[in-house]
Amino acid sequence: MAERAVGETPPRVMTIAGTDSGGGAGVAADLRALAACGVHGCVAVTAVTVQNSVAVTGVHVLPPETVAAQIEVVATDIGLNAVKTGMLASAGIITAVAEVCDRVGIGAERRTPFVVDPVAASMSGEQLLADDALDAFRTLLFPRATVLTPNLPEVRLLTGIDVHDRDAQYAAAKALHAMGPRWVLVKGGHLEEDVDECVDLLFDGTTFTEFPGPRIVTGNTHGGGDTMASAIAAGLARGLPVPEAVGAAKRFVTESVRRSYDLGRGHGPVSPLWAVRRWWGGDGAI
Template sequence: MGVTPPRVMTIAGTDSGGGAGIAADLRTFAACGVHGCLAVCAVTVQNSVGVTAVHPIPPETVAAQITAVASDIGLDAAKTGMLAGAEIIEAVAHACDANGIGAVHPTPLVVDPVAASMHGDPLLADSALDAFRSLLFPRATVITPNLDEVRLLVGVDVHDRAGQYEAAKVLHGLGPRYVLVKGGHLAEDVDGCVDLLFDGDTFVELPGPRFDTGNTHGGGDSMAAAVASGLARGMAIGEAVAFAKRYIVEAVRNSYPLGAGHGPVSPLWTVRDWWGT
């Protein structure tokens, strides 16, 4: 009989093309050695080209999924992704409180504030952005916005490293314990990709290579899921973020084309020795 691994929940939406959302999170959980659980917040109709429809799940059903898992299986970490609207964000916040999930509770919470498409287009109404800022950020162990989400959430348009530092300070003022401002969308960094971690006092830069590929679908989801996996395995936040950075560098390095649009980042590098190529 095997040993039960750490348990991590993704609270997010589906991607029918399998590139992002819950599909990406569960792949990452498996690659990082944790058991993945899920609470579906929305069903999307999408492929490699784009999203054509979003169907939110009733907020009470989202909350019930969280409670059903936490009360029986238990959770060592949780992460959020696409939450579809303010009512669902509110339901998730209350369910996390009721089940001991969040920065002031035993179970850490990684909030990936999915608010923009990979093309920078907004995905949420202003009311949902307000709910992120007022309800989820103060409960978050760490938030992991990309630069388009930074612009939508706090109005800071980042074009250089100084802007990235300024964004981290503004975001930290909204209440999360840690802020990870991802640098993948910083076009000015032509030779590298620097993510920035801030705890309110200290900045830590996490540099990495930049790859010439459009196949980065699900990269943000996967990195947040890897952070949550590290926290579930008992890592401190800095160690978990460094672990996730190493994971996502290889996932992007091994990304692959899929369909006519953007292919996904790949966790398959973690099992390559097993399947023999």
């Protein structure tokens, strides 16, 4: 009789995000990071983009009910240990995500941790979402977030605070926390004041914690925010407290930036592949 293979089921993390046909960001980056962190990745696709390393030339947004249905069928069958968001594309999708999260127990006050990466700005800082979607983020998702992970261009769009120094980074964390998330992580990758380091700032409404790391000079940072949020979600899925999950994710993404690679004619991706065990031998055999 043939042996029945049974492995240990790993923690399950869902990404609610758009695709990137070039594989640098979006669900491709999320699943790459989740696999490298040793968790099983599930997907609710919000939009299909026509994208390479240079530009996004097209976006097809899925119906909100389709996004919500993807989340619900997975949560009620497979079960989820954490959820993270990426590009949510429209106010309608944000509303649908908030409603289904309440139904299936996802969110800061519920059993499943919820990492909200409020993708709202391009790499150059241009606004990607309509104003009504930004309002939906603030009023519907932020109060449900276990951890909110904006970069500085997104901070500016969401709060009006243009962060150019550490004091403004602290002020932005306070302003965002007042919108309802349990924890806020203001990422410092765009902070020009920090020449030699990159400091991410975590705030829980009482305590500030700085997470410094080296500033690595590279143009290949595509998918860095996705990778960071995914690694945080993976840590939470494993039961780590938020500060420990953020610290582990900071170390993980720093090394992923260090190992980033060229791809196409534009910005290459950060690479969590450094964390993947090498199964293939030199002759190509497992």
